[in-house]
Amino acid sequence: MPIDLARARAETRGCATVAHLNHAGASLMPAPVADAVVDWLREEETTGGYETARRHHDRLENFYDASARLLNCHRDEVAFVENATRAWDMAFYALDLGPGDRILTAECEYGSNMIAYLHRARRDGCEVAVVPSDAHGQLDVAALEGMIDDRTKLISISHIPTGGGLVNPAEAVGAVARRHGIPYLLDACQSVGQMPVDVERIGCDFLSATGRKYLRGPRGTGLLYVRKDWIEGRDIDPPLLDQHAATLLSETEYRMRADARRFENWECYFAGKAALGRAIDYALEWGLEAIRERVTALADGLRAELAAIPGVTVTDLGVERCGIVTFTKDGEKPVDIRDRCIAKGINISASSGSGSRVGFDRRGLESVVRASVHYLNSEAEIERFVEEIRRGG
Ligand SMILES: Cc1ncc(COP(=O)(O)O)c(C=O)c1O
Incomplete structure (x- = not known):
C-alpha cells in the first residue's frame, strides 16, 4: 500500500510549521x-x-x-x-x-x-x-x-x-x-x-x-x-x-x-x-517497505534535481541509497547553506568530518550539506528546497 501522504502530514503537527528535511538528525514526532x-x-x-x-x-x-x-x-x-x-x-x-x-x-x-x-x-x-x-x-x-x-x-x-x-x-x-x-x-x-x-x-x-x-x-x-x-x-x-x-x-x-x-x-x-x-x-x-519506497523515490528525485544545478556536487556513494542526500555547492559553505535554509523555514543540517572522519578524509571532504527526507515530506517541500539551493546565498 502506498503511503497516504495527506494522512501522514495531517498526523504530524510540525508539517504546518516547517519543511523538515532533517530526519537523519531528529524527525518530527507524529501526534500519537x-x-x-x-x-x-x-x-x-x-x-x-x-x-x-x-x-x-x-x-x-x-x-x-x-x-x-x-x-x-x-x-x-x-x-x-x-x-x-x-x-x-x-x-x-x-x-x-x-x-x-x-x-x-x-x-x-x-x-x-x-x-x-x-x-x-x-x-x-x-x-x-x-x-x-x-x-x-x-x-x-x-x-x-x-x-x-x-x-x-x-x-x-x-x-x-x-x-x-x-x-x-x-x-x-x-x-x-x-x-x-x-x-x-x-x-x-x-x-x-x-x-x-x-x-x-x-x-x-x-x-x-x-x-x-x-x-x-x-x-x-x-x-x-x-x-x-x-x-x-x-x-x-x-x-x-x-x-x-x-x-x-x-x-x-x-x-x-x-x-x-x-x-x-x-x-x-x-x-x-x-x-x-x-x-x-x-x-x-505504515509498513517499512512502503516507507522505503517513498523515501527512496523522494531522495532519488532530490539528488537528480540538485545534480542539475551548476556548482552543486552530490556526494552520496553506494549501489543502494537511502533518504539521506548530501552535497556541496561551490562558493557557499555547508553551514551557511544550512543557516540560510533554516531561516527560510526549511530544516536541514551540515555534516562535518567529525562524524565521518575516516571516510571524509579519504575522499578529501571537509563537510557537506545533509538534507534527509522521510515519507511525510511532500514533493512541494522538496521543490522549495531545490529552489532555495538554486537561488544561492
Ligand atoms: C551512523 C550513526 N551512528 C550512531 C549515531 C549516534 O546516535 P545517538 O545520537 O542516538 O547516540 C548517529 C547519529 O547521528 C549516526 O548517524
Whole structure:
C-alpha cells in the first residue's frame, strides 16, 4: 500500500510549521507519539512517577513486543537504552578483545564508534583495521573476506553513515561473518525506521538504533538488539550492571538477567520508552517497505534535481541509497547553506568530518550539506528546497 501522504502530514503537527528535511538528525514526532510522551509526563506530574509506570506497565512492555516485530527477533533480545551510542557501547564494551585481536570496520564508520575502537586499542591492546570501499563507495565485501584471519574477533560497521546516502551491504557482510564465525555488530542508527531491517536476514549478533531519527520517536531513546546465543550460550558480560540488570543474591553473589535487559539500567526515560514503543507500532502500521519506497523515490528525485544545478556536487556513494542526500555547492559553505535554509523555514543540517572522519578524509571532504527526507515530506517541500539551493546565498 502506498503511503497516504495527506494522512501522514495531517498526523504530524510540525508539517504546518516547517519543511523538515532533517530526519537523519531528529524527525518530527507524529501526534500519537508526541501525545504519548506528553500524556505520560502529565500523569507523572499529577499522580506520581512510580504509580504511572505501574498503571501503564503494558505500554512499557509494548516497547519490547514492538521492537521484536520491527527487527524480527524475540522480545527478550531487546534492551531499552537512552540512545544509539550507549546501546552500541554496551555491546561493544562487553566483548572480550585483548592484545592482537582485530576489529574490522568500514571507511564510513561513525565517529563515536571509531573513537571507541581506538579507546580499546589503547586500553586493551586490540587493533582496528578499515576495510576499503569498492568502486561504488560501499564496503568491499570481497576485501573484507580477504582481510579475515584468526586474529579477527569482530566485524563492526555502520549500515548507513551519518554523512551520506550510502547503504552498506549489511546482509552480504553478515554472510561473511557467519561463514567465519565472527561476531557482527551493526550500527543501524540511520536505517531502522526508513527501511526493513531484519536481524535474521542480516545475520548480525548485535544491533543498535536510536528513537528520534527515522523511527520518529522522542529524543533520549534508543535500543539494543542482542542475539539470544550471546546471552544463553556465552553469557555475555555487560560493562555495567545494576540491580535491574542483575539480582544481588548474597553478600558475595549476584546473578545476571537471562535476557537482553541485562544491558539496561533501572532508572530511565519511562515516558520515552512507552512512546518509542508507540512510534515503532506507528512505523509498522505504515509498513517499512512502503516507507522505503517513498523515501527512496523522494531522495532519488532530490539528488537528480540538485545534480542539475551548476556548482552543486552530490556526494552520496553506494549501489543502494537511502533518504539521506548530501552535497556541496561551490562558493557557499555547508553551514551557511544550512543557516540560510533554516531561516527560510526549511530544516536541514551540515555534516562535518567529525562524524565521518575516516571516510571524509579519504575522499578529501571537509563537510557537506545533509538534507534527509522521510515519507511525510511532500514533493512541494522538496521543490522549495531545490529552489532555495538554486537561488544561492
Ligand atoms: C551512523 C550513526 N551512528 C550512531 C549515531 C549516534 O546516535 P545517538 O545520537 O542516538 O547516540 C548517529 C547519529 O547521528 C549516526 O548517524
